[in-house]
Amino acid sequence: MNHRRMKWTAGTLALVAALAYLYDPPWLGGVTSGFFQWEYPPGEPVFRWTTGRASLFIPGNATTVMIPMRSLFPGPDGGPVTVRVSVDDRFLATITLTDPGAWVRDELPLGRRSTRRRHRRIDLRVNRVVRPRMVGVMTGPPTVW
Numbered sequence: 654m655n656h657r658r659m660k661w662t663a664g665t666l667a668l669v670a671a672l673a674y675l676y677d678p679p680w681l682g683g684v685t686s687g688f689f690q691w692e693y694p695p696g697e698p699v700f701r702w703t704t705g706r707a708s709l710f711i712p713g714n715a716t717t718v719m720i721p722m723r724s725l726f727p728g729p730d731g732g733p734v735t736v737r738v739s740v741d742d743r744f745l746a747t748i749t750l751t752d753p754g755a756w757v758r759d760e761l762p763l764g765r766r767s768t769r770r771r772h773r774r775i776d777l778r779v780n781r782v783v784r785p786r787m788v789g790v791m792t793g794p795p796t797v798w
Contacts (some may be wrong), residue, residue: 703789710772721793724750737778
């Protein structure tokens with residue numbers, strides 16, 4: 654085998670190994686997007702605001718998820734705020750927040766769909782944001798079963 658072919662083979666193997674690692678990275682469980690920092694108000698539950706769209710990861714073997722949600726501002730035209738929830742790019746549920754200030758804790762069954770990945774992605778899409786910070790809804794830490 655000549656030197657050029659050995660370099661090409663080593664490079665290809667390194668690329669395949671990197672792609673296999675990135676397909677299901679172990680650190681993905683701590684990754685979120687579309688969220689502000691956690692807030693710790695005295696005497697109240699810990700929470701963080703979403704933007705209009707937010708994503709987080711939960712363990713791949715979870716069968717149910719509960720993400721506490723609360724809206725302090727009304728939705729479009731004074732109506733309820735809705736949050737569309739998807740798991741791994743599949744629609745899961747629409748959560749309606751009708752009472753501003755009240756926490757909603759809906760348990761969402763994920764099904765027993767077998768996944769070989771370590772994590773599943775949960776996407777939240779809020780039907781309105783409030784300017785100037787562009788906040789959506791308040792969310793608490795997720796609980797998974």
